[in-house]
Amino acid sequence: MGAQVFKPSANSIAHVTILGIAIVPLTVGLSLAALSRSPANTKVNVPKNQPVPFSHQHHSWELGIDCRYCHGSVEKSGYAGLPSTETCMSCHSQIWTNSPLLEPVRQSYETNTPIKWNLVNKVPDFVYFNHSIHVARGVNCNTCHGPVNDMHITWKGNPFQMAWCLECHRAPERHLTKDPTRPDLSPRQQVFDLYWKLQTYGKTGFKDDGTKALSERELQLLKGEWNGSDKPEDIKSGKELVKELGVQVQQLADCAVCHH
Numbered sequence: 715m716g717a718q719v720f721k722p723s724a725n726s727i728a729h730v731t732i733l734g735i736a737i738v739p740l741t742v743g744l745s746l747a748a749l750s751r752s753p754a755n756t757k758v759n760v761p762k763n764q765p766v767p768f769s770h771q772h773h774s775w776e777l778g779i780d781c782r783y784c785h786g787s788v789e790k791s792g793y794a795g796l797p798s799t800e801t802c803m804s805c806h807s808q809i810w811t812n813s814p815l816l817e818p819v820r821q822s823y824e825t826n827t828p829i830k831w832n833l834v835n836k837v838p839d840f841v842y843f844n845h846s847i848h849v850a851r852g853v854n855c856n857t858c859h860g861p862v863n864d865m866h867i868t869w870k871g872n873p874f875q876m877a878w879c880l881e882c883h884r885a886p887e888r889h890l891t892k893d894p895t896r897p898d899l900s901p902r903q904q905v906f907d908l909y910w911k912l913q914t915y916g917k918t919g920f921k922d923d924g925t926k927a928l929s930e931r932e933l934q935l936l937k938g939e940w941n942g943s944d945k946p947e948d949i950k951s952g953k954e955l956v957k958e959l960g961v962q963v964q965q966l967a968d969c970a971v972c973h974h
């Protein structure tokens with residue numbers, strides 16, 4: 715059984731755009747597709763029914779399993795991907811083997827049929843999205859997905875409407891930050907390191923000696939409340955990082971970046 719990877723718009727993966735190419739005329743399909751936009755797609759904060767009540771809170775937060783163990787392609791490709799049944803069975807052939815909740819997982823394994831997870835997040839086919847570039851620039855998963863690592867049943871943390879994407883694309887310096895306590899890590903590594911920190915220091919973010927181990931930003935990310943910063947010192951360091959990473963801010967809001 716191969717890894718089960720959702721590719722809702724696999725055709726767009728080939729179209730790696732070089733930022734700044736001439737704006738491609740928007741097709742008629744764009745507006746037609748918008749008409750058929752499902753209202754369910756904009757629903758946030760509503761847990762989605764799943765064939766197995768998989769809990770990120772248990773697996774990610776309490777057991778501390780790294781996101782990449784299950785979403786292996788998130789830093790390498792456009793798609794984060796969903797775990798195969800084998801990934802679940804790497805543990806559940808040994809633990810919780812009799813749990814009725816895991817019956818669909820055992821069934822899937824025995825019959826060689828992938829579990830049909832219901833996608834929580836999806837942008838319309840006429841929108842191009844790419845995980846790896848965002849992760850490489852240090853945009854944390856929770857910025858877009860809300861407090862996933864603390865969700866029992868997964869829900870959608872943000873509506874993913876155009877205005878929401880553009881809010882960051884027009885001023886990425888409000889969002890890009892370096893972790894002053896881990897200058898040795900790249901922005902990409904800092905995305906994942908945050909979850910280790912959260913696991914170590916918990917929801918209040920204090921060390922044993924009472925000093926604060928997590929910054930305000932980190933705590934906001936944890937709660938899914940981070941929405942960029944307007945503090946002059948953050949904007950200043952954000953701008954430095956934008957420059958260092960070579961982010962092409964002038965072109966980032968061009969239509970062709972997301973529609974092509």
Ligand code: HEC
Pocket residue numbers: 766767768769772773776777779784797801802803804805806809810813814815816819
């Ligand atoms: C690294 C080991 C590990 C992996 C991988 C893993 N689990 Fe688990 N899972 C556990 C442990 C340990 C528990 C018990 C957690 C607890 O109750 O605190 C658990 C509990 C569960 C439960 C609750 C069972 C019950 O009866 O309460 C479900 C459902 C579940 N896992 C589904 C999955 C699915 C689906 C996957 C694959 C996407 C998966 N797990 C991957 C270790 C793992």
Ligand code: HEC
Pocket residue numbers: 764768770773774779780781782783784785796797831832833834835836855856859862863867868909
């Ligand atoms: C043990 C495996 C496992 C780990 C570890 C894990 N996930 Fe997941 N994740 C899943 C499974 C299974 C699903 C599909 C079911 C669901 O939506 O809950 C999923 C779904 C998601 C979704 C929703 C996908 C959609 O349908 O649109 C997001 C977002 C997500 N995970 C983010 C994360 C992040 C961030 C981390 C690390 C903090 C993480 N996951 C760690 C197994 C895992």
Ligand code: HEC
Pocket residue numbers: 720722723781785788792793794795796835836837838843845848849853854855856857858859874905
């Ligand atoms: C800049 C915003 C953003 C960031 C950062 C982000 N995601 Fe996503 N994620 C999305 C969007 C948008 C979709 C829907 C993609 C689609 O429909 O093609 C999505 C979809 C997913 C899915 C569903 C399967 C898939 O590949 O489409 C998973 C799982 C997921 N994200 C996990 C993660 C994890 C883990 C991280 C952090 C390592 C992360 N995401 C970071 C915006 C983001």
Ligand code: HEC
Pocket residue numbers: 730731732733837841842843844847848851853857858874875878879880882883886889959960961962963966971972
């Ligand atoms: C928190 C900030 C943030 C959010 C939110 C965000 N982006 Fe981005 N996006 C970036 C940054 C930073 C880059 C990297 C630009 C660069 O390095 O030149 C980027 C790059 C991209 C690229 C170019 C990828 C490539 O391979 O050419 C696409 C496409 C994109 N984003 C789509 C989206 C979409 C669609 C959404 C909303 C669902 C979104 N982004 C939300 C910050 C963000």
Ligand code: HEC
Pocket residue numbers: 740744745748751755837838841874875876879880883966967968969970971972973
């Ligand atoms: C950062 C990514 C991004 C950029 C840049 C962008 N869009 Fe969009 N656009 C989206 C997303 C995401 C949607 C889907 C919104 C939804 O599903 O609610 C969308 C939807 C649309 C729609 C359908 C109607 C609607 O509002 O949902 C049209 C038309 C559109 N975009 C035109 C444009 C034009 C024209 C530009 C350039 C001025 C542009 N877009 C730039 C991400 C982007």
